Amino acid sequence: MTLGVRVVRGIGILVSLAAALSGVMAIGTVLLFFVTVNDLPRVPEPLRRIIETPPTEVFAANGERILQIGGHDYVPLDNVSTHFIQAILATEDHRFREHHGINKLRTVKALWLTLFAGRVQGASTITQQLAKNLFFSFEQTFTRKFKELLVALQIEAQFSKQEILEAYVNQIYFGPRAQGVGAASRQFFGKPPGQLTLAEAALLAGLPKSPTRYNPLRYYDRAKARQKVVIRRMVASGFITDELASAVDAEPLTFRKQGADGAAGDYFVDWVLKQLEERYGAQVVYHGGLKVTTTMDPHLQQIAQQAIENGLRDLDRTMGKGVLQTSAGDSKVPQGALVSVQVNSGAVKAMVGGRNHAQSEFNRAVESNRQPGSGFKPFLYFTAFEKLGLTPASVLIDQPIAIPVVGGPEWRPHNFRKDYQGPMILKKAFIESINTVAAQIVAQTGPEAVIETALRCGIASSLKPVFSVALGTSGVSPLEMASAFGTLASGGIRYAPFGIWRVEDAYGQVLEEHIVSGRHALDSRLVYQVVDMMKGVVDYGTGTVVRRLGFDKPAAGKTGTTNGYKDAWFTGFTPTLTTSVWVGYDQHESMKDLNGSGITGGRGAAPIWADFMIQATEGEPPRPFLQPAGIRIQRVDPMTGESVYGDLSRSVEVSLKEDR
Secondary structure (H helix, E strand, O other): OOHHHHHHHHHHHHHHHHHHHHHHHHHHHHHHHHHHHHHOOOOOOOHHHHHOOOOEEEEOOOOOEEEEEOOOOOOOHHHOOHHHHHHHHHHHOOOOOOOOOOOHHHHHHHHHHHHHOOOOOOOOOHHHHHHHHHOOOOOOOHHHHHHHHHHHHHHHHHOOHHHHHHHHHOOOEOOOOOEOHHHHHHHHHOOOHHHOOHHHHHHHHHHHHOOOOOOOOOOHHHHHHHHHHHHHHHHHOOOOOHHHHHHHHHOOOOOOOOOOOOOOOHHHHHHHHHHHHHHHOHHHHHHOOOEEEEOOOHHHHHHHHHHHHHHHHHHHHHHOOOOOEOOOOOEOOOEEEEEEEEOOOOEEEEEEOOOOOOOOOOOOOOOOOEOOHHHHHHHHHHHHHHHOOOOOOOEEEEOOOOEEEOOEEEEOOOOOOOOOOEEEEHHHHHHOOOHHHHHHHHHHHOHHHHHHHHHHHOOOOOOOOOHHHHHOOOOEOHHHHHHHHHHHHOOOEEOOOEOEEEEEOOOOOEEEEOOOOOEEOOOHHHHHHHHHHHHHHHHHOOOOHHHHOOOOOOOEEEEEEOHHHOOEEEEEEOOOEEEEEEEEOOOOOOOEOOOOOEOOHHHHOHHHHHHHHHHHOOOOOOOOOOOOOOEEEEEEOOOOOOEOOOOOOOOEEEEEEOOO
């Protein structure tokens, strides 16, 4: 058999096979059509009603609405910049004017991948994307994709291209508070959509691919790179010339000044929305009409934001800094974060993740893990009481030490003040944050035991099992610190932090509801001993600044300062509210004042904590920490730990667990 004959026969077999497959596919398509046609949603008349989904509403704990997503401000197509229309067509569906609802080539490719590669693909013309709004279920299945295609064909047959495109540009999601071209134009550029320049239009047209990833207020370089992709597609589609494209690439963008009229608690709201997206998916959150009741207290949130603003402004002056901003909104000054949690529930009442949400959406309260320094020592001292049987009156010697490390150099920790005081009780060592004593303790307990205590309290970040973990060298977030200290404030009962009380769907059906439940995590008597020492920090230790600033209610806390003054913390609590404050540079730079002195937790974070807590507890009666049964109070010598019964002037009061 000649080569030519074999080729001809091979071609014939392929043609027959293709015809057979086409016949099977045609029959399957017809059958699928009759199965699904009776289950298709009705296309509304007029078409603009296709995007009129009920808005998702987010409420504070007191019922005050703090955010509404949806409820579109509908903009006629004639009032939208031609630049934007061309940009979105070039990016999303450059054959929109030619097809009848589906792109045949893209549909065949998508069908092939779905049937033979096991991946459900969408051809996703503009009409098909619009049709998707009629389906509350957004699962990626072949049946749903087929229904979407049929609805797209129905829309094309029933409405003009002008009506379809108008509905589409009003339903595009550009990010929270920016659904539809009208809202997006005002959100980012402070102007109506009809006034968008080519550069602005191209940037907006690039956002729908991933509104979070390409958010220009947070990721300016990414957004500009995406804008260039849109511009190249506009050139390829014949909308603009190469010369005009080059001019747009070089054109700077000026964004609307934001923040003053933003939603209350932007960082808190972002944190809640992220959780909702993880549970229900972005489409349901932004199109499904959810009713979400959060834990946020509007009053506490407002004073938290003001406390961060005031505290960082004071810190700027102390450091001789001015606010220098790039067009991307990056700040050349220290940032800050604050989280406040209700002790006996875990409800997050206030959250601030930075200076200005509009300039930086990065939520340092949740997403930034920074070294807590000595703020980690409460977990170490509890471990010492539990594992070693030590007490606040136990004596260790403050002296230079060297701790052997397997496979590495000796660990030689130093005190903050670079001096040594000799024998002292543990309460004094804790209040004055003596590192050499802490190092001796962790050498006896082992770092793993300290980590285990921190995990029981609520620290969730990965902690390195090294001796220096006792001095706070593993990163944690302010949310974790506030929550973990809450376990101490509650007498050893662990309440997981949460921000959502209740979620309902558009029809009032409850999707989830938080039921407060605590877990007994720590011995209450040992916890009280730690809390008593933490009270000493506030009353006459490294945290006394909060007393000097006017906070006079019973409180306990701990300062934290890391090597090189890169992080400054103060985390403290009353019997009802625990609050953690962090300040520092995003770039991990040192913080120093005009004289070259480092900024400690007492100088940088504690004043913010005091400012917030004074207002947060205003009008509340002083509430003491409840002393559990099995605790006795004793006055001891701060150097020897021996009981003092005569001259009490040089003694220290300690809490001791009674033997049972």
